[in-house]
Amino acid sequence: MKSLNKILVTGGAGYIGSITTQELISAGYDVVVFDNLHQGHAEAVPPQATFVRGDLADKAAVKALFDDHPDIDGIMHFASYTLVGESMEKPLLYLRDNLVNAANLLEEATARGVRRFILSSTANLFDLPPDRQFDAIDERFPIIPGSPYGEGKFFIERMLHWFNRIYGLKYACLRYFNACGALPDRGEDHNPETHLIPLVLQVALGQRPHITIFGDDYPTRDGTCLRDYIHVIDLAHAHILVMEALDRLVTRQYNLGNGKGYTVKEVIEAARRVTGHPIPAIVGPRRPGDPAVLVASSETIRRELGWEPKYASLEAIIQSAWEWHRTHPRGYASLGK
Ligand code: UDP
DSSP: OOOOOEEEEETTTSHHHHHHHHHHHHTTOEEEEEEOOSSSOGGGSOTTSEEEEOOTTOHHHHHHHHHHOTTOOEEEEOOSOOOHHHHHHOHHIIIIIHHHHHHHHHHHHHHTTOOEEEEEEEGGGBOOOGGGTTSOBOTTSOOBOSSHHHHHHHHHHHHHHHHHHHHOOEEEEEEESEEEOOBTTBOOOOSSOOOHHHHHHHHHTTSSSOEEEEOSOSSSSSSSOEEOEEEHHHHHHHHHHHHHHHHHHOEEEEEESOSOOEEHHHHHHHHHHHHOOOOOEEEEOOOTTOOSEEOBOOHHHHHHHOOOOSOOOHHHHHHHHHHHHHHOTTGGGGTTO
16 A cells, blocks of 8 residues: 555544644645535644645535545545534434535545545444443443434444445544643634533633533532543544554544543533633533543553553643633634734
8 A cells, every 4th residue: 555645634624623634744744634614714724734625515526626636645534513412403414414425535535546544433422321321431332322423423434344345445433532622823613612611711711601511410420421531632643643553453443532531510620720710600401412421441542552642631631722712712713813
């Protein structure tokens, strides 16, 4: 197989995609970013990357992408609808559009001889029954998607399985737990924002009056949902490590997290310590689709590839996010203004 030089990053104008693109460039790769900018930001694409604005739903645009870049050696597929809550209201975005877009990409990529593929997958594959909710989740846990978002990702994992069997595609599915944190110049900027840490930090910036806790009657130590928060830079490094090992790995699923869970109330407390702001919180109803507990066991990738998260502490993660939000209070719109 051809050596690895040029990588296509779909969704490379988004949060995790743009930071991974930056790290790929720092590691010496040529990167082509393909993004429709529905959720991403052109300013987030590192200037050293080639940026192609286009939509995976548009087969002609995908074909043109590979016509213009016939030398792509590997693909990291981030482009996706990504919200658990939205998927409970608009399931077909997740059970149709995310699948069709992945299929369009895979169809063209395999026709052009691309044989390396990494999928952004999710911990939402694991909505465990009550008797298993407190276990750290490894790759052998049963797949029970928590929402159409998770189910759609699982369908794509299965699509990859068959592309491996039929076309010899080498692939890895990286199931992120809760991606968070920032670099000084790249971070979360979603509209609308739905994620806990940026919302809490928007309260600290005075942009929101309070944070609403989605339910405090879960079977956890303080009644609020428990999650495994993993820094985006640690995720970016996992992508590069896995892509570089893919020729020998052939197919893999890896769960990516810190292995330690924090409740919503503990996240808010940590943000109070980092920002010095009181961050008022009120309790609201549960959000549909939210499992009570999601904590990763990342033993497999640690053992096989020596991956080790550099940001193990929640406060350090929130500190990095705070730096980004403090210096970019309107996200990318704050740049150059
Ligand atoms: N959450 C919350 N209030 C909010 C946003 C999120 O209580 O305004 C909770 C949510 O129910 C979940 C956790 O925070 O238990 C993390 O949610 P987020 O949307 O950040 O990530 P997800 O777990 O959906 O990937």
